[in-house]
Amino acid sequence: MGLERKRCWVESANDPATDFPLENLPFGVFESDDLRRIGLAIGDRILDLHACEKAGLLGNLLSSQGLHALAGDGPAQPPPLRRVAVELLSEGSHRPQVEPLLISQRDVRMLPPFRIGDYTDFYASIHHATNVGRLFRPDNPLLPNYKWVPIGYHGRASSIVVSGAEIRRPCGQTKAPDAPEPAFGPSRMLDYELEMGFFVAEPNAPGHPIPIDLAEDHIFGLCLVNDWSARDIQSWEYQPLGPFLAKSFATTISPWVVTLDALEPFRVPAAPRPDGDPAPLPYLFSERDQQRGAFDIHLEVSLLTAKMRAAGEAPFRISRGNLRDLYWTPAQMLAHHASNGCNLRPGDLLATGTVSGAAPDSVGCLLERTRRGAEPLQLPNGEQRRFLDDGDEVILHGWCERDGFPRIGFGECRGVLVPPWQPGND
């Protein structure tokens, strides 16, 4: 495990309900005094690593070692900077010096954790692919390549925002099945997608693939992702080159990146493949990855409508799932991505695609949940949703739990929909 259980002198980090105990210490970037700073979340506070460095507490770990000082260097090995941070936050003797370097999470603005060069979105949930395919091809929902190829596509990096940013409803071309012509206007089928993403730490050289057994060494850590999708724009534009404007208006990520070493206790075998499914091709197969390459991460989607907000009601949980249900592991997705020699760069984001489970209440988007609007979602206050309304706030949560281990959480990934842009409205 690498880390022994220690008590943290930041009291909120010892709360069993916190997402951020001493064993998590996820990495994030925040703005404070107009400066961009790197920090680790601990309880309800942030340890400001730049301040720690300035105080002489980190040696040169922050400035000289790049991402590997923060992320793990190979499976299960907590990196030097994180080991030092555990000491600083657990040994009472450090408290007088370190406590002034903590900042309340409420007092800062979080920024994207990396300058994301390229964003790739996969389609790794076979339940999602089957549910969506069934809406369009009832007799043949899964395409023939699905069980062989970790299907993915390039997403839009510029419009990735962190939790809390308002999401403007996009306009676009849509065409109703019975309309003679398309029309341009606000999307009327706006959806969320519950996903997780993983950031690249180590690059590969252009032209050099990454063997499946080394793939995890290139992963910095994981975050929550909401890949907002305009279903009506998507269905009209997506052939033959895939989703484009239906998704490029915004993608929300949670600001804290949980490293692989923090997730070590929550590794599980890859989801078993149903009888008759092909084995992964050799470049996607590793015994080790099959045995421990998936992660047992609970996921939840909650919805807070404008009416619920006005009434002071709490968000309503509309689905729950688990990352372990994916058909492909993160290592398989990354090895596939680099298998043609495509160079991955530090800070690139690879997301899983919508995470859906087999149960009806474990699907990760409204398209599946309401069967493209045919079966509206009933909310406790009497409201219905086929798709999202302006004022709706979507909140994703993710966490790991296991007897004998502290909860490791991902914080929140939230965004509220605002009306489409019009000349003069901002």
Added chain:
Amino acid sequence: MGLERKRCWVESANDPATDFPLENLPFGVFESDDLRRIGLAIGDRILDLHACEKAGLLGNLLSSQGLHALAGDGPAQPPPLRRVAVELLSEGSHRPQVEPLLISQRDVRMLPPFRIGDYTDFYASIHHATNVGRLFRPDNPLLPNYKWVPIGYHGRASSIVVSGAEIRRPCGQTKAPDAPEPAFGPSRMLDYELEMGFFVAEPNAPGHPIPIDLAEDHIFGLCLVNDWSARDIQSWEYQPLGPFLAKSFATTISPWVVTLDALEPFRVPAAPRPDGDPAPLPYLFSERDQQRGAFDIHLEVSLLTAKMRAAGEAPFRISRGNLRDLYWTPAQMLAHHASNGCNLRPGDLLATGTVSGAAPDSVGCLLERTRRGAEPLQLPNGEQRRFLDDGDEVILHGWCERDGFPRIGFGECRGVLVPPWQPGND
């Protein structure tokens, strides 16, 4: 026109065959003495703008005005820095001071002109879309959305390289139609795609569309693009999310960006739409853009095989086309891209997709030219090509010509194919 015809004291710039007369002055970035420097191409030399600034010749134009000092600020208006450069290179009185600041193009390594945040590839040639569609759907080659939507998809930014970089043949999953299962190995259907790209100068705010009449103000300039494509990987992977690893291994661009003001004399009306085609929707329609939003740019693809190179033969021209044949103008592509509020950033690259004309020898890729390998291309030395072989070098050229105006060229966009990576081969 803005610029009067002046004689340049750099003699090679007055050669009627040069791509880079005084009226062009394309922008590029090069490496010299391990430093990244900005320059303007003039004849066979480069005017080093950093050296000019250091010598006090540019005022603060380079450092203080960002891209708009280099690109045009609105149609037809040569920007201040380019006006100053014209003076420096035409007035003999400047020659003693400026001549030492010129560098031979042969002596430097060109770099990508921008840090490309996002790369988008369109599908704007209706001839290409029809030819490719016909290979898969003989009776119904064009999909119903084509004449309404400037179809595009997100490409991979990390693997964009400048002219001259070797291109490693990618490996990937492919499945022959009669094979029971896919296999992983080197692509055997490697193709080039003749395209042009345009760089974004001014950003738009997230959520704010760009009106079609203002779209060109956001364009810095144009370059040549070769969007290398592995057709066998593409046909197996592309459903339902579009091309991914078939194209993400490499995209080659020409290093010199020709600004819109240099292209002003070569504007032409948008290609006429055949009778019965719908008019563009209002957000894609502007009278001005229809009248002068296309560009008369001649394009050529040449091939130099290893055997031709060994025999000292010249590259063989395998096709020629023209950018004016596109179904959508650059302004329409850009306005569409931002129509959902997607934020474009300075340095983003938008490419046209394969530029094909109506004539058989004006198609922009081998997939079309050889009808997916069914009709091999015959080379003068007796060689044949269905797709590209290792050692083949593909060379794109583009230029404008018109009576009474100097030739405005784009230089070269070339790349040679090398064998796939294997453990130990580099």
